[in-house]
Amino acid sequence: MKVDDTRSIDGTFDVAVIGGGVNGTGVARDLSLRGIKVVLLERNDLAFGASGNSSGMIHGGLRYLQSNPKVTKESCRDSGFIQAIAPHLLFRIPFLMPIAAGLKGRIMIELIDAYFRAYDDYQPLKRSKTHVRLSASDLSALEPGIAQKVSGGMGFDEWGIDGARLCTLNAVDAKEHGAALYMHTTVESIARARASSDDQREPHAYIVRATDRITEKKVIIKARYVVNSTGAWGPITATLGGVGSKRVRVRPGKGIHVVFDRRVSNYAIIGEAIDGRQIFVEPWQNMSVIGTTDDDYYGDLDDVVATSEEVRYLVQGIARVFPAIRQARAIGTYAGVRPTLYDFGPNEDSLSREHAVIDHAEDGAPGVYSMIGGKLASYRLFAQEMSDILGNQLAPSSRCTTHEKPLPGGDKVPDAIVLAGENEISPVAGRRLVYRHGSRAKRVLQRLVKKPRERAIVCACEPVLEAEVRHVIAHEMARTVDDVARRTRLGLGACGGMRCAARCGQIVADELGLSPLDGLDQARTFLEKQAKTRVVAMGPEQARQEALALAQMRSTLGIKGPDKGSR
């Protein structure tokens, strides 16, 4: 490993965490709560990768019950912890699993019933209800849109979550406990620091060099330990550290989701894709989402986009069980890459979502660790495992408290309707605000006392108040329109940002002291990115809207257009 003997250092830390996904922010929070000095570096934004593009569930790992019940139990227990620390962020998603008519179906229903009985043992861990067996008529009463020919089905209980909010809250809490966070900052090298006389007690230290991708400012960090929690980017990060990627191997699995403009069903419904894989349509926040695919991915990790064939694969599968999906209005897609543990041979679905910590002492880099694998539902546990290893060396008397201490806003969640009335905002806006911010919604609304105009709704689809946009820039480290969208869901609704992106760009520019033209440019970049995720799910009506959106943007904002090199 190379030695970096720079003396101009921006900060010295105990641990440098690379990657702002749920694992990275989880570790940063855990260590910060233990009083350990942490810096987190993220190449894009918090939750940019798999964490912000998952199915948005803190599920109990039902599918692992057969292969590895331990995973199921851990998932369920941790789901309970997450509910305790961020009660505002979780919402119940009741699932229906229709089972086809016919002899096979009648046998299947017995097997599945037994399977769920086993799952029921773990459900109390996450405060979920036990499963119910449903007749065909129960099913059609609960969800009239389900295709008729079923022999019955199951109902079971899972929890939804906004993964981007989860990462944000972990990051904010870490920051409030002393962590330094650098977003949009790419790590370029990790090298051993030259040992100096005052470093006698330190067995090792690393210099991490990075560049802010927006300001192009260099950042040089010194840290005793380095955690590589960059998910699918893991092998790339390991290479930067000179430890090679041989032991940091992931099997990158791309998963896409199609988003609809509203809730098209009351319940999540499980269906089968043409190849027999389980897929679902779920009511998620204020929309419906269908997911998901799982395909080996070897493309650009910074530019993962759903394709129209993936969309058709999902819609075709869901249409068999819920035909009305073809009439529903798809408003976009999102895609991410799972950092599954590497294995050559098995098909994507049977790969484990388990996680592992790799100690690079063996590679000649003591104090460098890679976190591989994992899933949203067990992020806290994985972060704890990583933090325990570091905590034992850095602060042996401390212990993990991430399962007890509420995340920011997770204490005493206020009544949204009362809060909305007190602050003269619409109940819907109040509801959404409290969902995202819990008790901190009060802090957001506190702004209105001095600046009543911030009551204005910037994004009508979600809706998002101007006060919230300013809050996430000031307190949640958002630096672009895209960042604001990730934290507030601004611009991710039915209008695709057409009504709010330009305005949001101005607010970002105002808060961060940028030129108004930079704000407009951010808006354009956001709108073009959104269009890219939208067209692949385009149906006949959407095509008209797409053409209209284009005409509208051409007229009022101007677009870079294909000739100007926009991808």
Add this chain to the structure above:
Amino acid sequence: MSAQRSVVVIGSGISGTAAALAAASSGASVCVLAGAAGATVLSGGALDFEDWATSAPHRKLSDDTERAFLQLDFGSLPDEGVIVATTAGIVRPAAGADHALLDLDRVGRGAILVPRGDHPAWDAPALARCWGASALATARSVTFVALDAQLNRFKDERFLPDAEVAARHDDDARLDWLAERLREVLSRNPGFVGVLLPPWLGVKSSRAETLSKRVGIRCGEAIAGLAGPSGSRFTAARDRAFSKASIGIVSGWATSTRATKTGWRVDLEGDAWLDADAVVLASGGLVGGGLAYSPSAASAAAELPPNAMPTIRSTVMCDAILGAHDEPIGSPSTFFGAQPEAIAWPFARDAWIERVGILVDEFGKTRNTPDGLFACGDALADRPRAWLDAFVTGIRAGRAAAT
């Protein structure tokens, strides 16, 4: 029967209007078939030949085209073009503008008042900052200042769409009230050279001129995004021009058009038809509904694959050939039709969601059909989706249809 030629124009947007006016002034008897609101009604009022961001906006119209434009009495086309502000925060050039828009070149250098009322969608300070930073504004020494003003006469107007507020300003008394409020601000804060308002200045005709007289300095609108009043003002101007030129409007939908022994027949919904010597397809593009995108997957049953159909078709059935890049559309690329990411912006240079349409010759006559079928406006292939281009192609097709 006289020798007067008869022309049916399918579509009453900007290109259909131009075609009808041109055909009528060439001596034809004209009937316009009006379906519903299309792209023209959604346009913001900037008059472009093509995308302003990528091409020079100025171009001289031929004299008779300009005459037709003036006959419409909808906007102005100064030789040097206009400079207008948009509600998205851009200051941009255009070849011309709806009368209601504020042309910054006509205002001249100085400070422009951007009144800030209790209207959450109109973020005056942010817009003023943004317009003020634009190169076009700084080059002209134009600045923008946001000041509080009472703009809502009634409380409900806080959340009203722009076009509805615009409709209220058709009323003289209401316009007087607005002028009075603006004068109040200006008397406390003298020195402004113009007033830039949200897109609120009338739906029957532009109220900018009247308001300017009453306020004492030039007043005008910013370009609306969606649902602005400019489209309504166009519709009113069109109806006035049609009635002067004795052009009839029939409301209804054309389902198909075909050549007969003596001319052309347009079949309408509900077992009716119109016969004419020539037909002009001014039925619009994807936005207007003249073209339809219909991937097979959308109409398929739960079980696939369906048959592979062409993904884009004209909603008025006819023998005209659809294409892009001057070539007919080939067969669909997949079982389900086209791959949208291959055709739709912003993926490729060949984003033919904006280019696909009817192929015509230089006179606007459709290819490979008998004489007498023409197309114009957004229905055309390979044309910029722009107001003035639609107008010019409409004039061309209308004139050719009448002779």
